[in-house]
Amino acid sequence: xxxxxxxxxxxxxxxxxxxxxDKPAFDNHLASCEACxxxxxxxxxxxxxxxxxxxxxxxxxxxIGERLILHDPRASSRHKTPYGRLRRWLPSGAVRYAASxxxxxxAGYALHIGVMMQxxxxxAAPIDTVAKAEPDRETVQAALVTAHRRNxxxxxxxxxxxxxxRSGG
Amino acid sequence: MESANRASAACFETHAADVYSWAYRVLGRHHDALDVxxxxxxxWVKQCGDTPPTQPxxxxxxVTLNRAIDLCRRRHPGVAAPxxxxxxxxxxxxxxQDAAVDRSDLRNDIxxxxxxxxxxxxxVLVAKVYDELSFSQIASELGLAVTTxxxxxxxxxxxxxxxxxxxxx
Numbered sequence: 001x002x003x004x005x006x007x008x009x010x011x012x013x014x015x016x017x018x019x020x021x022d023k024p025a026f027d028n029h030l031a032s033c034e035a036c037x038x039x040x041x042x043x044x045x046x047x048x049x050x051x052x053x054x055x056x057x058x059x060x061x062x063x064i065g066e067r068l069i070l071h072d073p074r075a076s077s078r079h080k081t082p083y084g085r086l087r088r089w090l091p092s093g094a095v096r097y098a099a100s101x102x103x104x105x106x107a108g109y110a111l112h113i114g115v116m117m118q119x120x121x122x123x124a125a126p127i128d129t130v131a132k133a134e135p136d137r138e139t140v141q142a143a144l145v146t147a148h149r150r151n152x153x154x155x156x157x158x159x160x161x162x163x164x165x166r167s168g169g
Numbered sequence: 170m171e172s173a174n175r176a177s178a179a180c181f182e183t184h185a186a187d188v189y190s191w192a193y194r195v196l197g198r199h200h201d202a203l204d205v206x207x208x209x210x211x212x213w214v215k216q217c218g219d220t221p222p223t224q225p226x227x228x229x230x231x232v233t234l235n236r237a238i239d240l241c242r243r244r245h246p247g248v249a250a251p252x253x254x255x256x257x258x259x260x261x262x263x264x265x266q267d268a269a270v271d272r273s274d275l276r277n278d279i280x281x282x283x284x285x286x287x288x289x290x291x292x293v294l295v296a297k298v299y300d301e302l303s304f305s306q307i308a309s310e311l312g313l314a315v316t317t318x319x320x321x322x323x324x325x326x327x328x329x330x331x332x333x334x335x336x337x338x
Contacts, residue, residue: 007323010323011304011319011320011322011323012304012319014322014323014326015297015303015304015319015322017303017304042330042334043323043326043327043330045330045334046326046327046329046330046333046334047298047326049275049279049333050279050294050298050299050329050333051298052275053194053272053275053276053279054272056189056190056193056194056202058186058190059185059186059189060186061181061182061185061186063182068178068181068182070185070189070203070206
């Protein structure tokens with residue numbers, strides 16, 4: 001094989017389509033011709049560089065009614081949240097609207113029941129009518145006596161006790 | 170009109186993921202690639218809605234790569250476009266920041282190397298390297314002879330290698 005024939009088979013070899021019949025002659029020339037080997041290896045290196053980029057993600061197409069929508073893999077990862085799953089589960093606008101109405105009706109009904117139950121409960125006593133327990137005289141007197149015993153120098157306490165005793169008598 | 174719309178929708182369903190993948194390989198940014206998907210299919214509806222091309226996949230690959238290259242030129246004139254990998258969006262593979270920067274630089278270099286190819290060379294290279302089609306499949310997609318496709322392939326690899334080799338190979 002000469003260099004011209006080698007060049008015609010180069011595309012097949014680089015594209016991995018070299019026929020088994022041509023392969024031995026191609027390999028022999030590659031081993032014997034320095035210039036052709038260098039050229040072939042340079043091209044192989046270029047292809048390796050081109051293939052070294054990672055594969056892009058595959059996007060899909062979703063058919064919703066009459067619409068075709070690109071199914072974005074990154075957006076779909078957002079659907080992994082509970083709200084996202086709900087949105088996927090309720091794709092149609094009409095269904096979402098019906099779900100909103102049902103939710104609003106249920107919430108309103110629950111509120112109404114709550115108000116009704118509150119009305120049915122026995123009325124609480126008005127604050128004004130709550131009788132404030134008036135301390136009875138004996139208790140006050142006993143407390144004053146105790147305080148005076150603990151601290152006899154406090155004359156005001158003694159006067160108050162005397163006044164209380166007088167009015168009680 | 171109805172049948173044309175249905176055919177366009179079927180084309181979108183079948184090929185949208187591939188269009189995204191081709192665009193992402195050039196652009197390296199998720200949202201830019203989605204923009205290209207939208208542009209390409211708008212163009213499909215305008216140009217091919219009534220008379221679809223005989224090889225829709227070949228048409229889509231050529232238009233997508235051209236559109237992605239245009240976007241590269243327009244959005245980042247002379248400036249390296251930051252890759253999704255730098256935002257931590259695309260590949261959460263636990264790689265270091267340095268690796269992400271390298272990957273972003275490599276993608277920018279590959280994009281600018283692809284930019285220098287002719288439309289046909291670019292289409293052949295992407296179909297062979299990334300879609301792993303055979304030369305005969307590519308030839309039938311592009312309506313070319315198999316030997317012509319092989320010639321374009323080797324020339325494309327050589328041209329890209331000239332730009333990538335100083336830094337990467």
